[in-house]
Amino acid sequence: MAPAFRNPSPARRGQPAAPAADSTQAFSLRLFGAGLASAELMTCYLGLELGLYEALRRTGPATAARVAKESGLDARMVREWLEQQTCAGVLTVDAPGAQPETRRFTLPSAHAEALLDADSPNWIAPLVVMPIGGMAAVLPQLVDAYRDRRGLPYAAYGEALRGGQAGLNRGVFEHHLPGWISRHLPDIDARLRVPGSSIADVACGSGLSTLALARMFPDAEVHGVDLDEASIRDAEANLAGADPAEGLSDRVRFRTGDAGEAGGAESAGHTLVCVFDALHDMSAPVDVLRACRRLMAPGGAVLLMEPSVGERFTPAAPDSERFHYAVSVLHCLPVGMSRTPSAATGTVMRPDTVRGYAAEAGLDTRVIDVGHPFHRLYRLTARP
Numbered sequence: 001m002a003p004a005f006r007n008p009s010p011a012r013r014g015q016p017a018a019p020a021a022d023s024t025q026a027f028s029l030r031l032f033g034a035g036l037a038s039a040e041l042m043t044c045y046l047g048l049e050l051g052l053y054e055a056l057r058r059t060g061p062a063t064a065a066r067v068a069k070e071s072g073l074d075a076r077m078v079r080e081w082l083e084q085q086t087c088a089g090v091l092t093v094d095a096p097g098a099q100p101e102t103r104r105f106t107l108p109s110a111h112a113e114a115l116l117d118a119d120s121p122n123w124i125a126p127l128v129v130m131p132i133g134g135m136a137a138v139l140p141q142l143v144d145a146y147r148d149r150r151g152l153p154y155a156a157y158g159e160a161l162r163g164g165q166a167g168l169n170r171g172v173f174e175h176h177l178p179g180w181i182s183r184h185l186p187d188i189d190a191r192l193r194v195p196g197s198s199i200a201d202v203a204c205g206s207g208l209s210t211l212a213l214a215r216m217f218p219d220a221e222v223h224g225v226d227l228d229e230a231s232i233r234d235a236e237a238n239l240a241g242a243d244p245a246e247g248l249s250d251r252v253r254f255r256t257g258d259a260g261e262a263g264g265a266e267s268a269g270h271t272l273v274c275v276f277d278a279l280h281d282m283s284a285p286v287d288v289l290r291a292c293r294r295l296m297a298p299g300g301a302v303l304l305m306e307p308s309v310g311e312r313f314t315p316a317a318p319d320s321e322r323f324h325y326a327v328s329v330l331h332c333l334p335v336g337m338s339r340t341p342s343a344a345t346g347t348v349m350r351p352d353t354v355r356g357y358a359a360e361a362g363l364d365t366r367v368i369d370v371g372h373p374f375h376r377l378y379r380l381t382a383r384p
Contacts, residue, residue: 040088043081044115045132047090048125052081053115056107061094063104118167121175130164135330142334151337154228154281161331162231166206169277172305172375173212180377181216181303184368188301191271192217199223200270200295202288203278207235207254211242213274214252220271224254232256269297276305277375279357280349281332283339289361293382302363302380308372309348320373324348354378 047053055070056062062070064079071078082105085091090111094104107115114124134157145152154161182189191197197220201210204224214222226232235254242248273292279285292302307324310317317325328347337344345353351367358365358380368377 040084041128042132043084043088044090044128046081047085048115048128049133052078053107053112056091056105057112057116061104061106063102065101067105118170119174121171123167123171126164126167126170128164129160130168131330132160134158134161134164135327142330145334151339151342152334153338154335155230157331157335159230162206162228162234165277166208166234170208172372173209173276176370176372177209177212177305178216180368180370184370184377185272185301185303185379188272188303191299192220195219197221197271198269200225200267200273200292202273202275202292202295203227203282204235204254204276205231205278207232207238207252209274209276210235210252210254211238211248213272214248215246218247218251221251221253223267223270224252225257226254227256227258229256268295270295271297271300273300273302274305275302277307279304279354280306280328280345280347281335282345283336283342285343285345285357286360289357289363289380292380293362296382300382304354304378304380305375306349306354306378307347308369308374308376309350311351318373321348323374351376351378 050073051071052067052073055067059066059070064082065075067082068075068078079100082091082093082103083100086093086096086105090107092106092108094106096103113120114122115128116125117123118125137158137160138152138156141152141156192199197217199213199217199220199222201207201213201222201224204210204226205228207224210222210224214220224232224235226235232254239248239252239254273295275288275292279288282288289302296302309321309324324347331347333344333346336342336346343357351365354367355365358378362383363380364383366379366381368379370377
C-alpha cells in the first residue's frame, strides 16, 4: 500500500503555520526513502542470488527472454526485474518505447565490477548480501531476543552473514592491510620477513585475513583460530581453493577454539597477534586480550582492526557511524550478549573503551588512524 503523502494544508488567514506537520511529513518522506532503498536492495539481492547480473554480463544487451533463458528463469518474472532495475538506475535499456518483449537491457561495466568482481576494491555485493540475507532473515529471532533480554548467537545468522562479513573486509585485507602494516608497524614487518616467524589470527572467521597475512609474509607461519565451527570450515575451504603454487597449505593452519582460552605456553611466541573487526563482538574482550598477550613473543604486538568511530557520542554522526550503529543493533551487540557474563560492547567501540580493555589485560595502546572511513588500527604492546 502506498503511503498517503499529501501537501500540508495551508494555514488559515491570521493563523500561524503548523511546523509540526511539516516536520512530520519530512520525517515520513525520509522513511519512505529508506523503505525504497531497502526494497531496491532486496531486488539486488535477488539479482545476485539468481545469477541475473552474471547472465547480463555474459549476454551483453539482451531481451528479457534471452536473460531468462541464460539464467533458467521465467521470462515474465525476469522482465519485471529488468524493468525495476532500470528504474532504479542499475541497468540501462535500449529503445524504452519499444514493445516490452523487444527491449534490450544492459548491465554497465562499472556496475558489473561493483556487483560481481570480488577482486575489485569497489566490490559492494557483500553489503547487499549481509543485511538482506543475513540480518533480515533473523529479525523474528532478534525480536524475541530483545524481548527476552538475551543475545543471539553468531551461528543463528547463517551463511549469508558469514559470507557478507568476510566479503566486506576482503578488499581491506588484500588492498590496504599490507601497506598499513609496513607503514605503521615497520619493526613488526621486518621481523615477520625472517624465516621462523609466526602470526596468530584470533577470531579469523572465514580465513581471508589469515590467507592475506600469509601472502604478505611468505616466511611466516600463520595460525587462524575461531570459535565458530562453520567459519573454520569456510576458512579451510578457502585455503584448499588457493593456488597451490603459493604454498599456503605448508604455512597456514586453522583450528576451532575459544579465543579467550587460547594462549597456553605451548602456543606462545608469535611476533604478531591479530584480531580483525571482532573484539567488539566478543562477550569477554579483556579475557581475549589477556590470551593475546600470552600468545605474543617478547617485543611482539597485538594488532586490532576495529570500527573508526568518534571519540564520543554525537547525534550528528557521519554515515559511517550510522552504519556501525545499525549493524550493532542488528548483529554485533546481540552476538556479544549471547554468552554470559558479557561486556556488551557493540560495534561502536570507541578508543577509550579499547584503551580500558587493553589496560585491564596488561597492554598499552597506540591508536593508529589509517585514514579509512570504516576502520582504524590499534597497536597493543605488553606493559613491562
